[in-house]
Amino acid sequence: MILFYNKIDGRIFGTIDGRVHNREQLKMYVSQDPKMEIGKYVIGFLEGEKGERMGQNLDKMSLLEKFEDITPESPLDYKVDVETGELIKIQNEKLNS
């Protein structure tokens, strides 16, 4: 899974599902503000030109399983700590005003 986040506040605003991502998929991006600097956080594997796989954040695979199953755990409930690069669960916030 590729998580797209705002590099300023770490907020995750979009994802691409999956565990193995090829170069084509890496070209994908999600943008809602052209000025926003977007970070990508990958959980799973990046696939090279020859099919070789490079693990990314594999210690988060159990969390990825929760994102994939029917539990309400959502990657949108997390943010990336822009200082440490770690995923942090954010507290419930009132989204709509």
Place this chain on the structure above:
Amino acid sequence: MGDWGFRISEKGAEVLTGDDKEMAFTSKYALFKGSTSGTGQTTVSSGNTNTVTIAHGLDYIPKVRAYADVAYSGFAELPVYGRITVLEDYQCWCYADATNIYLKFYYLDGEGGGNHTFNYKYFLYKDKGKL
């Protein structure tokens, strides 16, 4: 091109000689060969339209389906429009070109000043069909 491909017949039909319509599956025709999906969230200020742009890396216009959670009724397939309250209108739609898919979210608060967060889910299907 020789006779090659992939067929799965319905019960009682001969897989080698049966008609296409007797097949549960045949690779003779264009079919979706894969998909990419994802989720996201966008907060729209009243009177504005947010555009979520997703580059798909394909060189053709893919089939796309998208859903948004609207008006406390769960996820609805785009395009969808309606009211959240008597004073709050929304419209959500999507389209694609050979570079991107675009998800559009419009929100209007009749009292002004508000905003609304839409959660969305998209599916992009890979097949050129007869394009």
